[in-house]
Amino acid sequence: MDRLREIAASFVAPGPTGVAIRDSLKCLTGQDQRVLRLVGGLLGSLASRDLKARCATRLYHDTDQWAQRKRALTGQSSSRWAGSITKATHDQWALARRGQLAYIQNLQADIDMIARRLSLPVGVKGSKGSPGGYRSRQEWFAKSRRLHLLQDRLQRERADREAGRVRVVRGGRKLLRNRHNIQTAQLTEAKWRMRWEAERWFLQADGESGKRYGNETIRVSPDGEVSIKLPAPLAGLANAPHGRYVLACRIGFRHRGQQWADRVQTNRAVAYRIHFDVGRDRWYLTASWQIPPVRTIPLDAVRSGGLIGVDTNADHLAAWRLDAHGNPVGEPRRFDYHLSGSAPHRDAQVRHALICLLHWAKRHRLAIAIEDLDFTTEKTREKRGRRKRFRQLVSSMPVGRLRSRLVSMAAELGIAIVAVDPAYTSRWGAQHWQRPLTTRTRKTTRHDAAAVAIGRRALGCPIRRRTQPPPPHRSDVVGHRTVQAASDIPGREETRPRIPGPQRRSVGAGRGAKAGDQCAHNRSGHTAERESWHQDSLPLSP
Known part of the structure; x- marks a missing residue:
């Protein structure tokens, strides 16, 4: 692992x-x-x-x-x-x-x-x-x-x-x-x-x-x-x-x-x-x-009303609005830009996409959460081996220019920018949010799910979804929960101990180590049945 x-x-x-x-x-x-x-x-x-x-x-x-x-x-x-x-x-x-x-x-x-x-x-x-x-x-x-x-x-x-x-x-x-x-x-x-x-x-x-x-x-x-x-x-x-x-x-x-x-x-x-x-x-x-540095707003004040999570890509910005509890609100937004042609044309494309994003954030009076990207080590020739197209894709992303322009333009509109660690946002976002947010009328992309993960990390919430309500009984009929208790919590759900014998589906009746033991066929009087296993109650994780 x-x-x-x-x-x-x-x-x-x-x-x-x-x-x-x-x-x-x-x-x-x-x-x-x-x-x-x-x-x-x-x-x-x-x-x-x-x-x-x-x-x-x-x-x-x-x-x-x-x-x-x-x-x-x-x-x-x-x-x-x-x-x-x-x-x-x-x-x-x-x-x-x-x-x-x-x-x-x-x-x-x-x-x-x-x-x-x-x-x-x-x-x-x-x-x-x-x-x-x-x-x-x-x-x-x-x-x-x-x-x-x-x-x-x-x-x-x-x-x-x-x-x-x-x-x-x-x-x-x-x-x-x-x-x-x-x-x-x-x-x-x-x-x-x-x-x-x-x-x-x-x-x-x-x-x-x-x-x-x-x-x-x-x-x-x-x-x-x-x-x-x-x-x-x-x-x-x-x-x-x-x-x-x-x-x-x-x-x-x-x-x-x-x-x-x-x-x-x-x-x-x-x-x-x-x-x-x-x-x-x-x-x-x-x-x-x-100019004098702009006074930074406390992070707790920025999180109070929710924010907009933004995932930076080579040709567009994927954004999704989140409330204060980390729940996606409304529909995802996409702001495209084409990094082709001359340098002034590319710069104009980036500025236009940022202007549309900032106007949307200002209309809802929300802050913007974006990844603190730095592809200095990712652009090396030997990092990706023969994946030349991927290296060119990473190198073409305007990370530094987009970040500097976004901060300067947001300061004029009074919009706070929250920088988050980009580790595992795309992977965990696709794992936990892409499928639940996909409906018959909306196809959620991997980048949209990453925007949700970025926003939840900026809000201080775990990227995984909230724990489901407790089941009505202790059997496994209702299925497993999405979030398990931590390993240091007493009474947490653990793997059931393996009890050898004909009860297990892997060992059929009349076979195995106790096939010749006639006492094993007496379910009510066998010693293995007297040593019953009991599962403690499962406390909900915070």
Whole structure:
């Protein structure tokens, strides 16, 4: 029997700590685009140089070296541009370190899985949750070679991490590799060069409270006027006092525009980023700021009125409403999304499904229970063996993006999100709820039953159904109960002791060990009948 892992406690997910909004810069003149390209190219070259200096210091970086890097950039740009560049490059280096650690953990997981399967005989079937041995000697030999390759790769990565060495590409490694496969990426050299330069531009500045409109480097007034503080080498392009360049267009944020205007009018910090989308040939401005964390509602208060259990799948969200006692109410709901096409299209599909779910929850004034999924270890190549389609299915699920968007969107509507442990929800939901909830007019799917299991776990109820009423008598005519008493409760129902003799159907009359005993045929006087067995009463489990 497989040992079940410990189920983590449910908790109310904390709200977001930041806000980001975006709008396009329309009606830019040729001179505006020229200035933005020059400023982005100059600051991008400085950012590349600073990133190289930051990677060279490795783990021996301190505040003095940070100040030295900033002084080296200040003369070629400005003090505020230099501060934004040094902070961005340090964050990029830290991100590369976290990615390096995650890669090492994935390599170790692959090595452990291959070593385990190599230790098993060829052709041995696996048990629940773990694959067995390899199917053939050829596959076993190929995996043994791959094991040595992964071990060498893991040794190099660990040596790099101990030395503080990271490998970072400004502009993205994927785009860099596309340069050697332009035809496969369906790009021309000119288009690739334009996209490569646009990704390496640097046009972002952190906000500063107390300064005019919350940012001195990229300033946006409440009426939408955008002005940029030009670096020292490009000060001759200024069209406004104090070395600033004012764009000809004006911007107005439709989403959270009033919140942004309130911060700008009170001179609170707002960070801005200007970037160019090569595919759409448009310039965009992104504004972001920090918000105080949303006060978390106690879990008991969330459970008081029931909630909605949601099961996350690769192409839809399965949801079912539950009352405070864990009973399904109404009909199950399904919110579809198609993860195909471009990244903006996939993101729009996820947002549309979440909006429909949140509007349904707001209409009934209920919280939402969702699995605290993390497929970091599930995406490894060796986890599922030859099940390539299943690995692609797991990898395609937008777990991180869906969770972050759901939390941020629910916080705006005042809806609490309860995260539960995803262990065994699909299996136990299908076992205990799929068949009872299926009727002639409703076909309950496995995902619908999993949504019920997720909701019951968030409510603190067991996934199994409630105990049936006690039978009118102690015989087994009425059948067994759905929930048995715990093993430590005295007087619980146990297995009946086996009494040998002709009473058992397995031993016929006149046969067995007592076939020659004439006393055994006397039912009223036999000693075995005098030793009657009595079953104690069965207490109901709580």
